[in-house]
Amino acid sequence: xxxxxxxxxxxxxxxxxxxxxxxxxxxxxxxxxxxxxxxxxxxxxxxxxxxxxxxxxxxxxxxxxxxxxxxxxxxxxxxxxxxxxxxxxxxxxxxxxxxxxxxxxxxxxxxxxxxxxxxxxxxxxxxxxxxxxxxxxxxxxxxxxxxxxxxxxxxxxxxxxxxxxxxxxxxxxxxxxxxxxxxxxxxxxxxxxxxxxxxxxxxxxxxxxxxxxxxxxxxxxxxxxxxxxxxxxxxxxxxxxxxxxxxxxxxxxxxxxxxxxxxxxxxxxxxxxxxxxxxxxxxxxxxxxxxxx
Amino acid sequence: xxxxxxxxxxxxxxxxxxxxxxxxxxxxxxxxxxxxxxxxxxxxxxxxxxxxxxxxxxxxxxxxxxxxxxxxxxxxxxxxxxxxxxxxxxxxxxxxxxxxxxxxxxxxxxxxxxxxxxxxxxxxxxxxxxxxxxxxxxxxxxxxxxxxxxxxxxxxxxxxxxxxxxxxxxxxxxxxxxxxxxxxxxxxxxxxxxxxxxxxxxxxxxxxxxxxxxxxxxxxxxxxxxxxxxxxxxxxxxxxxxxxxxxxxxxxxxxxxxxxxxxxxxxxxxxxxxxxxxxxxxxxxxxxxxxxxxxxxxxxxxxxxxxxxxxxxxxxxxxxxxxxxxxxxxxxxxxxxxxxxx
Numbered sequence: 179x180x181x182x183x184x185x186x187x188x189x190x191x192x193x194x195x196x197x198x199x200x201x202x203x204x205x206x207x208x209x210x211x212x213x214x215x216x217x218x219x220x221x222x223x224x225x226x227x228x229x230x231x232x233x234x235x236x237x238x239x240x241x242x243x244x245x246x247x248x249x250x251x252x253x254x255x256x257x258x259x260x261x262x263x264x265x266x267x268x269x270x271x272x273x274x275x276x277x278x279x280x281x282x283x284x285x286x287x288x289x290x291x292x293x294x295x296x297x298x299x300x301x302x303x304x305x306x307x308x309x310x311x312x313x314x315x316x317x318x319x320x321x322x323x324x325x326x327x328x329x330x331x332x333x334x335x336x337x338x339x340x341x342x343x344x345x346x347x348x349x350x351x352x353x354x355x356x357x358x359x360x361x362x363x364x365x366x367x368x369x370x371x372x373x374x375x376x377x378x379x380x381x382x383x384x385x386x387x388x389x390x391x392x393x394x395x396x397x398x399x400x401x402x403x404x405x406x407x408x409x410x411x412x413x414x415x416x417x418x419x420x421x422x423x424x425x426x427x428x429x430x431x432x433x434x435x436x437x438x439x440x441x442x443x444x445x446x447x448x449x450x451x452x453x454x455x456x457x458x459x460x461x462x463x464x465x466x467x468x469x470x471x
Numbered sequence: 472x473x474x475x476x477x478x479x480x481x482x483x484x485x486x487x488x489x490x491x492x493x494x495x496x497x498x499x500x501x502x503x504x505x506x507x508x509x510x511x512x513x514x515x516x517x518x519x520x521x522x523x524x525x526x527x528x529x530x531x532x533x534x535x536x537x538x539x540x541x542x543x544x545x546x547x548x549x550x551x552x553x554x555x556x557x558x559x560x561x562x563x564x565x566x567x568x569x570x571x572x573x574x575x576x577x578x579x580x581x582x583x584x585x586x587x588x589x590x591x592x593x594x595x596x597x598x599x600x601x602x603x604x605x606x607x608x609x610x611x612x613x614x615x616x617x618x619x620x621x622x623x624x625x626x627x628x629x630x631x632x633x634x635x636x637x638x639x640x641x642x643x644x645x646x647x648x649x650x651x652x653x654x655x656x657x658x659x660x661x662x663x664x665x666x667x668x669x670x671x672x673x674x675x676x677x678x679x680x681x682x683x684x685x686x687x688x689x690x691x692x693x694x695x696x697x698x699x700x701x702x703x704x705x706x707x708x709x710x711x712x713x714x715x716x717x718x719x720x721x722x723x724x725x726x727x728x729x730x731x732x733x734x735x736x737x738x739x740x741x742x743x744x745x746x747x748x749x750x751x752x753x754x755x756x757x758x759x760x761x762x763x764x765x766x767x768x769x770x771x772x773x774x775x776x777x778x779x780x781x782x783x784x785x786x787x788x789x790x791x792x793x794x795x796x797x798x799x800x801x802x803x804x805x806x807x808x809x810x811x812x813x
Binding site: 194211212215225226284291304315317318319347377398402405419426438442446454 | 497499543750765
């Protein structure tokens with residue numbers, strides 16, 4: 179973009195800069211606003227009388243003596259025991275990511291190394307499975323899970339999330355393994371390795387960048403899931419997102435909206451950190467399927 | 472790779488998809504043709520000093536026994552598909568013959584739960600998708616012209632609306648657009664109408680839901696197009712410049728054709744995802760003004776009375792909808808495959 183012909187005229191430059199600033203404001207401002215407001219009382223967070231109250235926290239000062247208060251966080255974490263849901267989310271995420279990467283890597287590797295026709299068909303079937311709304315599948319689980327008495331527990335939700343994650347994982351890892359030269363494992367096989375030994379000793383050491391990227395998306399799917407966890411988990415086993423949805427029902431009536439606001443900010447924080455550290459992987463993962471396919 | 476080796480490598484993931492994706496589809500189809508058992512009713516004769524009266528009561532024990540013996544319920548064929556909660560065939564016939572104008576007919580149609588949900592789902596899908604593609608493309612072009620130190624920062628903030636949990640994102644936005652929130656206040660100040668409220672106005676609710684849809688998905692389009700711009704062949708742009716193409720003409724005739732496959736890709740993914748819209752309706756508490764097919768299913772499945780048959784029927788109809796939306800892509804893939812190129 180250094181050539182003189184590419185340089186922008188001043189007017190256009192101003193226009194694009196203005197547009198970027200506007201977009202970044204639209205994209206990021208709601209998060210900062212909610213974060214700031216989570217330390218206020220409800221009258222300040224929803225300030226009908228004077229919108230500057232939300233900034234300086236007049237009502238918060240009147241109630242607590244300082245313009246910032248952790249009352250919402252205390253209500254959510256201590257009073258409503260939000261930490262239980264945080265632990266459940268942690269368990270679900272760890273198991274979903276590790277199981278779906280283990281079986282997805284084996285499957286994706288096999289798809290990338292087999293030249294037979296059924297590979298295309300398996301990939302198309304996976305694409306169709308990816309397109310199905312998850313909630314339609316949950317409707318199919320309900321009756322059998324009730325009958326077998328496995329409804330409401332964490333392992334059930336984990337297995338279901340792993341399965342729902344497979345189509346996407348397979349597509350990503352398939353395209354990733356295709357970029358690892360076939361000669362690597364074929365020469366290992368010539369040296370007398372079985373296919374699994376070749377995979378174990380030659381492919382596993384070089385596959386980590388792709389696996390980490392895929393793992394990030396598996397994590398996001400498990401962490402962000404609302405449908406499976408809200409419909410398949412009992413009240414005592416809820417993860418964060420369905421708990422926040424449940425907060426809404428109770429807190430609006432009890433006037434404890436700030437508990438929900440604090441819980442929302444708490445649940446967003448890990449995602450913030452994730453994007454900060456893994457921005458490159460997320461971008462490359464989003465584009466992998468698009469640019470290559 | 473031999474068939475046998477392939478089989479063992481693929482078995483775990485294949486089994487997971489077979490058991491938890493393919494079989495549930497069979498399960499919803501089966502459930503959708505069964506209805507719950509009706510309660511067993513018994514007549515009890517009460518004889519008192521003033522004569523005898525018969526009253527009908529539900530035999531709880533017998534009902535429970537029947538339900539436990541056949542948990543699926545009784546076979547009803549396609550009845551549930553045609554009932555008022557789904558395709559509502561009888562109601563539509565009735566409305567078609569009794570209403571005078573097409574407008575009245577639409578009113579009746581719009582009051583039937585399935586068609587109401589379908590109307591919003593389709594509107595949401597086909598309004599959000601083109602708009603978010605346009606916005607994503609504009610952001611990509613603008614960010615691409617930034618200095619490279621600023622690019623990383625811009626991408627970081629742009630990713631947030633997409634990465635955040637959909638329910639949480641919609642709540643964050645809802646608390647601002649709500650009549651008590653800062654944006655809601657601002658809008659009612661601009662409109663000079665202190666009573667303007669999101670909760671009271673259907674069009675306003677639809678617009679806010681669509682705004683949420685664009686806000687949360689434009690980053691995906693942006694990232695994909697931005698990556699596409701990095702592979703733009705420089706010589707083509709230079710050739711266009713030498714031929715005297717203006718900046719706009721370069722974008723129109725070189726950049727956009729180069730990105731066209733990506734536009735198709737983003738449109739496909741977004742149509743699939745927007746068709747599933749659910750979380751914003753829950754976050755915005757919008758069900759009085761807008762419902763979607765997914766919302767109907769969740770509503771039937773949750774709560775005290777789990778209406779499994781009704782949910783299963785809506786699920787089958789939703790799957791058919793996805794199939795119709797996807798059919799052009801599948802046909803094209805099939806043709807490519809037949810032609811030998813892929």
